[in-house]
Amino acid sequence: MAKNCDQITIGESLSKHQQLSLELVSKFSGGRDIVFAVDLTQSVSLDDEGKVRLKQIVQDSLNKSDSVYIVPFSSQVNPTNSDVNPLTISNSIAFNNPKEDINKIIEQIPLSANIAEKNTDIQLAEHFIYKNLAHINQKRLCENQPIKPQSVVWLTDAPLKTEVGITSQVWIETPANSSYRNSTSPESVDRINWLNHLAINSRSKNISNYQLTVADIKPSVQEFCTPAPGGKETCLVNNYIVNQLWLPTTILSIIIISLFGGGIVAIKYYLSLKETWKLEIVSSNEENKNIDYLKNKSSLSIGEDIECKGGEIRGYLKREGNKIFIEPTNILPIIYKGRELKQKQVIEGNIIRLNCPYNDEDFEIKITVSKTK
Incomplete structure (x- = not known):
């Protein structure tokens, strides 16, 4: 609404x-x-x-x-x-x-x-x-x-x-x-x-x-409900409450589960999502070395945040949960494990080697991921 x-x-x-x-x-x-x-x-x-x-x-x-x-x-x-x-x-x-x-x-x-x-x-x-x-x-x-x-x-x-x-x-x-x-x-x-x-x-x-x-x-807001197609109704307050309370209630549920067993793993996973990962980025025969950080649900652009030749954003290095993905824009090529990426690719391991060729010249990037800041 x-x-x-x-x-x-x-x-x-x-x-x-x-x-x-x-x-x-x-x-x-x-x-x-x-x-x-x-x-x-x-x-x-x-x-x-x-x-x-x-x-x-x-x-x-x-x-x-x-x-x-x-x-x-x-x-x-x-x-x-x-x-x-x-x-x-x-x-x-x-x-x-x-x-x-x-x-x-x-x-x-x-x-x-x-x-x-x-x-x-x-x-x-x-x-x-x-x-x-x-x-x-x-x-x-x-x-x-x-x-x-x-x-x-x-x-x-x-x-x-x-x-x-x-x-x-x-x-x-x-x-x-x-x-x-x-x-x-x-x-x-x-x-x-x-x-x-x-x-x-x-x-x-x-x-x-x-x-x-x-x-x-008392804390309050104004509710407005409007009829919607299909015999439905669209309102403000219920959606707002769900958006505000899902995280606290999720945390509470995790705590309750942990009290009955099996919750420790879930809590560790939740805490791991809060960790900021450290990225050591080395490019072109170690001519440039940078340190960057990646939080959950954040990304770095390849071509801007992570420098490479060509002046275009070739794709994005994304963190989703405890996994890293590369999502190419297909403007300029990104080579990973010897093949050009055409679609979103999950990255395995803590060392990522990319090649971003430009004008028939290779431009190699090595990214080392440390999962604790």
Whole structure:
């Protein structure tokens, strides 16, 4: 099924099996999306307690492989740089080195109010953050990358998860021209639909005149199933789950088999596939000697990566599992064991001797394969 992830819309409901499988995908990959959503208006100038608690979250709660996003808001999102979307993977802060990244994150979180910012449009901020977080995971699905659980750390005195058509009695700071004051506006309807669709679990702590709220969102994506010819149906999520879990489940199956006997050989084979093979390449009477490496399911071009005369790629030296093949392009000849290769050929032994003649001159290549790096 074609995957268009330039935009995000709410999909079909997921089954319990799909939800469990998506949680497994996120656990195998590790890491989370953590958003710090900070109200910039003067009513939420962080006092000492708020700054201590925020730094505590950064120092004690973030884990390696987390992606951190800073989203300031007031009457609009990211008001000091409104042309930039702060909730994209490219604008995230990768939390890989705690000693360096903790200070980097704290420095980017606005801990003081901006006196120029007034009137918090909280429903706009909610709509923007939850929809864009869903978009990030949907892009991961489209790119066949593991999705992540997500959390939003809210610092605001505005009420969260309020009903559509927010009134001044509920929150007086909502701008008069905000489309979220109208309960039937497309923005209001889309916001409440996302809030109802996502599995959000919130916990709050009152601090001075504002709240620190942590909203945890279960890892999820949007499902779209479309009828296909032959009485079939094409969907996004099941194929994605299979692609993400086949390797972990294969490893788990191998472990289980090994516990009952016969698994040791399978594990050794699996580990051997992870080894990188060393290639010592000598050509033309040892005039040129190069060292190259070959991983499983990778290849070297004969004529470019492995140099020979003629200026054309004659074929490819490929590793598939624990075997090496030569696949000729048939542009210029490759001679192996005295005959020209015309089709894909498995190579036996650890020493490969090739001849790549050009203009009636032989050009011999000797490749020695070492199966441990």
